[in-house]
Amino acid sequence: MRNYYAAIQFWSYALLVVCLCPLAVLLGTYMDWPLGAAPLLLLTLPTILAAVSSPRICYWTITVLAVCACFAEILFRTDLSEVNTTYLFSILSAAVLVGMTLLIDLYIGKLRGTISQFDAQNDELVRRLYESQKESTSSFDNKDSVSETESDETSDTDSAEKDVNYPLLLLTLQDIGRRISTNQSNESLIPTVISTAKASLQCEHCQVYLWDSKVRALKNPLPARSRDKLDYRPDSNQGVAAWVIENRQIVMRNDADQDYRLKRILEEDPHMPDAIAPLTVGSELIGLLIIDKVDLDSPTIGRLIYILSNIYALGIKNSQLFKRIEEMASRDGLTGLFNHATFQEKLQQLTKTADAQSTTLSIIMSDIDHFKSFNDTFGHQAGDFVLKEVARIWKTVMPENAIVARYGGEEFIGVLIDHEYSQAMQIAEDLRETLENCPILFEGQQLQVTASFGVTEYKHPASNTNEFVRIADEYLYKAKENGRNRVVGMAPNSTRKPSS
Incomplete structure (x- = not known):
C-alpha cells in the first residue's frame, strides 16, 4: 500500500x-x-x-x-x-x-x-494440445504395421509429427524466454543460451560469439577451455561468418552448398558448422550463434533457429543494457572510478572477509594539493582535466585487484587487498612521486600537480570500516599540516603517533 x-x-x-x-x-x-x-x-x-x-x-x-x-x-x-x-x-x-x-x-x-479467464483457457488449451500430441505420438509408436506400404506411411507420419511438435515448441520457447529474462549477466546468460539451444535444436555443439563494434571483431564471452580447441572459430573478415555479419542472414551448410553466391565463400571456410545465425536487435549486430551437428533435414530447423536467435539477441542486449546502467550507477561520471556509495559497499564486504579469513587490508587516501588554484587560475575545465589525469595515474600505479574510488571533490581513496602497511606506504610513495614528476599538459600549459597521502592498515588500530577511513583521513590531514606533497601513516606496532 x-x-x-x-x-x-x-x-x-x-x-x-x-x-x-x-x-x-x-x-x-x-x-x-x-x-x-x-x-x-x-x-x-x-x-x-x-x-x-x-x-x-x-x-x-x-x-x-x-x-x-x-x-x-x-x-x-x-x-x-x-x-x-x-x-x-x-x-x-x-x-x-x-x-x-x-x-x-x-x-x-x-x-x-x-482477461484472467482467457489466460486460464489459453494455458489449458496449450496443456491439452501438448497431452494430445504426446498421446498421438505414442499411438504411432505402438501401432503394428499391416503391410510394408502402411509401415512406410506410418513411419513418415511419425517423423513429421516429431518434427512439427508445435505445443512442445511453444512450451520450450516459453521456458527459454523465462530463463533468459532471469539472467542479467553474461556470465550466467551465455551458458543458459548454449544449454537451451542444445536442448531445443538437439545439436551437439553450440557457441555464442559477441560482436565488439569498436574494434569490429568477434569475441568469445566464455573463458577458454581445453575442450573448445576443436570448435569452429569464426573470422569476422573472411569466410561464412563475415558474410553473415555483412548480410545479417542465417546460413545453413546444406543451403550454402546449393547457393552459387556462397560456394566460393564455403571453399574458403571448409570447416563451416551446420548453421550460423546473426544475433541482431533492429539494425544492431549483437553477435553470432553457431550451431553444429544438428539435423538439417528437419522441416522446422531453419524457422526454429530464426526464432531462437531473435530471443537470444534480445536477452543479450537486455543484459548489456543492464550492465551499462549498473556501471553508470556505481561509477563517477568524470573519472570512471567507483563513486563514494559503491566504495562504501565494497569496503564493507572486504572488511567482513578480512574478519572471517584474517586477510590484510590497507587504505591509501589522498587529496590534491591546492586544487582550488587550478579552477581559479585556469578554469573549471582545467580542474576537471586534472581530476581525470590523477584518476588515470591511480589506475596505472595501483594493483589490479585494488578498489579505487573518487571519495570526494578532489579526494581519492584506494583499498589494497592482501597488502600490509609497509607495502601500502611504498605504493602511496610511488603515487606521490609519479604525480610530482609527471606534469599535466592542458591546452599548452604545464600544470604541476602534487598530492598528500594518508595510509593505515585494518585492525591496526581500526576495528571497523568507519574507523578505517577516519584514521586514514587523519593521517592525510597530518600530511597537509606538515607541508603537503608527502605520505603519512602509522606502523602497526607503533603507538598512535603519525610517522612520515
Whole structure:
C-alpha cells in the first residue's frame, strides 16, 4: 500500500483535486450556483481519470478527497442562506462522484476477470494440445504395421509429427524466454543460451560469439577451455561468418552448398558448422550463434533457429543494457572510478572477509594539493582535466585487484587487498612521486600537480570500516599540516603517533 501512495501518479491526482477545491468555491460564489455543483463540474474529470489509470486503493482515495471537497465548500461559501439545501446538494454531488467511481470499479473488475479467464483457457488449451500430441505420438509408436506400404506411411507420419511438435515448441520457447529474462549477466546468460539451444535444436555443439563494434571483431564471452580447441572459430573478415555479419542472414551448410553466391565463400571456410545465425536487435549486430551437428533435414530447423536467435539477441542486449546502467550507477561520471556509495559497499564486504579469513587490508587516501588554484587560475575545465589525469595515474600505479574510488571533490581513496602497511606506504610513495614528476599538459600549459597521502592498515588500530577511513583521513590531514606533497601513516606496532 505504501508503494501505491509513493507513486507520482497518485500525488499528481491528489494535488489536482486539492487545487481545484478553492477554484470550485470561487466559481460557485461568482456564478451563484447551488452547493456541490461547482465541485461536481470540476472534479468529475480527474476522478474518472484516476479511476481508469490508477490502482484501486489510489483511485478510491482520490474519490474520498473529491467527496471531502464537495462538503468543504460549505465552510467557505458565504452566500448561502439555507443549511438544508446546502447539505442536500453537497450530498447529491458526492453521491454522483462515488457512483461513477463504483461503476468504473465494477467494470474494471469484470474486465480483469475476463482477461484472467482467457489466460486460464489459453494455458489449458496449450496443456491439452501438448497431452494430445504426446498421446498421438505414442499411438504411432505402438501401432503394428499391416503391410510394408502402411509401415512406410506410418513411419513418415511419425517423423513429421516429431518434427512439427508445435505445443512442445511453444512450451520450450516459453521456458527459454523465462530463463533468459532471469539472467542479467553474461556470465550466467551465455551458458543458459548454449544449454537451451542444445536442448531445443538437439545439436551437439553450440557457441555464442559477441560482436565488439569498436574494434569490429568477434569475441568469445566464455573463458577458454581445453575442450573448445576443436570448435569452429569464426573470422569476422573472411569466410561464412563475415558474410553473415555483412548480410545479417542465417546460413545453413546444406543451403550454402546449393547457393552459387556462397560456394566460393564455403571453399574458403571448409570447416563451416551446420548453421550460423546473426544475433541482431533492429539494425544492431549483437553477435553470432553457431550451431553444429544438428539435423538439417528437419522441416522446422531453419524457422526454429530464426526464432531462437531473435530471443537470444534480445536477452543479450537486455543484459548489456543492464550492465551499462549498473556501471553508470556505481561509477563517477568524470573519472570512471567507483563513486563514494559503491566504495562504501565494497569496503564493507572486504572488511567482513578480512574478519572471517584474517586477510590484510590497507587504505591509501589522498587529496590534491591546492586544487582550488587550478579552477581559479585556469578554469573549471582545467580542474576537471586534472581530476581525470590523477584518476588515470591511480589506475596505472595501483594493483589490479585494488578498489579505487573518487571519495570526494578532489579526494581519492584506494583499498589494497592482501597488502600490509609497509607495502601500502611504498605504493602511496610511488603515487606521490609519479604525480610530482609527471606534469599535466592542458591546452599548452604545464600544470604541476602534487598530492598528500594518508595510509593505515585494518585492525591496526581500526576495528571497523568507519574507523578505517577516519584514521586514514587523519593521517592525510597530518600530511597537509606538515607541508603537503608527502605520505603519512602509522606502523602497526607503533603507538598512535603519525610517522612520515
